[in-house]
Amino acid sequence: MEDSTKYQRYQRQTVLKEFGTEGQDKLFQAKVLVVGAGGLGCPALQYLSAAGVGTIGIIDFDVIELTNLQRQTLYSVEDLGKPKAATAAGKLKSFNPDILFPVYNVKLETKNALEIIDEYDVIIDGSDNFATRYLVNDACVLLNKPLVYGAVLRFEGQVGVFNLTDQETGCMTNYRDFFPQPPLPSSVPSCNEAGVLGVLPGIIGTMQATEAIKVITGIGKPLCNKIVSYNLLNNLFYEFSISPAKEVNVNIPKTKLAFLNFNYEWFCGAIDEPLEISPEEFDKLRLKEKINIIDVREIDELPVVVEFLFTQIPLGSFEEAIAEISIDNRIVIFCQTGKRSLAAVKMLTEKFPACMAYSLQGGVEAWKKHCNKSLHSATIKS
Numbered sequence: 001m002e003d004s005t006k007y008q009r010y011q012r013q014t015v016l017k018e019f020g021t022e023g024q025d026k027l028f029q030a031k032v033l034v035v036g037a038g039g040l041g042c043p044a045l046q047y048l049s050a051a052g053v054g055t056i057g058i059i060d061f062d063v064i065e066l067t068n069l070q071r072q073t074l075y076s077v078e079d080l081g082k083p084k085a086a087t088a089a090g091k092l093k094s095f096n097p098d099i100l101f102p103v104y105n106v107k108l109e110t111k112n113a114l115e116i117i118d119e120y121d122v123i124i125d126g127s128d129n130f131a132t133r134y135l136v137n138d139a140c141v142l143l144n145k146p147l148v149y150g151a152v153l154r155f156e157g158q159v160g161v162f163n164l165t166d167q168e169t170g171c172m173t174n175y176r177d178f179f180p181q182p183p184l185p186s187s188v189p190s191c192n193e194a195g196v197l198g199v200l201p202g203i204i205g206t207m208q209a210t211e212a213i214k215v216i217t218g219i220g221k222p223l224c225n226k227i228v229s230y231n232l233l234n235n236l237f238y239e240f241s242i243s244p245a246k247e248v249n250v251n252i253p254k255t256k257l258a259f260l261n262f263n264y265e266w267f268c269g270a271i272d273e274p275l276e277i278s279p280e281e282f283d284k285l286r287l288k289e290k291i292n293i294i295d296v297r298e299i300d301e302l303p304v305v306v307e308f309l310f311t312q313i314p315l316g317s318f319e320e321a322i323a324e325i326s327i328d329n330r331i332v333i334f335c336q337t338g339k340r341s342l343a344a345v346k347m348l349t350e351k352f353p354a355c356m357a358y359s360l361q362g363g364v365e366a367w368k369k370h371c372n373k374s375l376h377s378a379t380i381k382s
Contacts (some may be wrong), residue, residue: 006202009096010052010118023217024052026110030216032119032330033057033106035136037084039071039191039201040150040208046074048097049092049211051260058122059104059256060085071198108132110260113139122212124148125371126205128191131264132180133197137175138253138262149175150208152196155233157204159244161222166224171241173225176252180245181353182268200232258328263356275345278356281368282332295364296344301336303368315340327355333369334360 007014007021014024032053034041037060048056064072064079064087067275074088089101104116109129118141123135125147133149140147146164151157165172207228214222229238253259277285285291286308293310296318313321315335325331325348333341333348341359348357360367 009170026217027052028054031055031120032122036126037088040205042072042074043202043205044209049096055100057102058085061107062312071201122146131268135264146352148208150204156231158229159225161223164224177245212307278363279367294333296335322351327352331357337363
């Protein structure tokens with residue numbers, strides 16, 4: 001963009017004395033990632049593009065469907081079946097060609113989240129499920145990135161800013177201070193089930209874009225540690241504050257390794273992981289990744305296991321020792337026949353809902369038989 005026309009497009013905001021060309025330059029240099037190009041993402045993307053944010057990343061692996069058009073105003077009937085992220089980027093590029101729009105047509109997961117999010121200054125969460133919200137939040141906490149939160153359902157929406165220090169109080173909260181534990185899947189219907197009035201995501205998504213602009217430019221006071229709730233039926237706004245949790249949440253991945261091993265779908269009840277693992281799968285798992293193995297048999301119980309390393313915690317002492325067990329990696333618990341280990345897994349997952357723990361099916365007896373059978377087969381083949 002030539003210097004003579006650099007600010008012309010944005011004259012209506014640079015003329016604001018609180019904003020000026022300094023604020024515009026901050027937007028030019030900023031990088032914002034929008035997670036989800038749906039109901040919240042579309043208006044956020046449109047207004048961030050209009051404001052002149054220099055780089056706007058778009059991550060979404062969905063395709064455009066007819067039911068999206070009631071609220072996702074970036075798309076048209078001609079776009080049905082096309083990928084959302086790339087389609088949104090194409091339309092926004094034609095609207096403002098001076099902006100970069102990196103496209104991530106992938107599902108945001110633990111294996112790619114840190115790498116993607118680390119490239120950006122501010123993250124806008126426009127996702128529609130708890131697993132992604134917790135994942136994005138935890139990644140932002142680990143990478144120290146401000147997070148603009150938004151959510152909608154039926155006639156109500158919420159917006160707030162997490163992981164940003166309030167300059168007046170010195171306080172900083174994150175999504176887990178708001179929701180320490182995810183609600184039961186059966187207790188919170190999705191927009192697909194309960195519906196949403198189409199204008200509501202437009203309002204909340206635009207508010208998210210507003211908060212991102214405030215964070216980037218330093219104008220006004222962002223919604224640090226606050227949630228604004230809006231009900232469009234009675235046109236009421238309600239604001240409430242979020243305080244840091246008094247108790248340490250044991251389910252928070254505190255390191256990048258713990259984050260990579262954290263199962264957010266399981267944590268939020270979106271999938272039901274089996275409590276047991278077969279001897280065959282156990283061998284594959286311990287060869288593929290680092291896992292914690294626990295023997296809940298009594299000391300000196302036979303058979304002796306020397307084939308792999310493990311920690312011995314007899315079942316009678318297991319409940320007392322739970323607090324000392326690391327949940328950063330997957331855990332496999334075994335006993336003689338699989339009954340005591342299954343009880344231990346249930347105790348562990350009740351204490352740590354996000355813990356990925358399995359009981360060795362059939363116990364060490366079944367595993368030894370599996371090993372003997374595998375050795376016998378190998379001998380015959382040789």
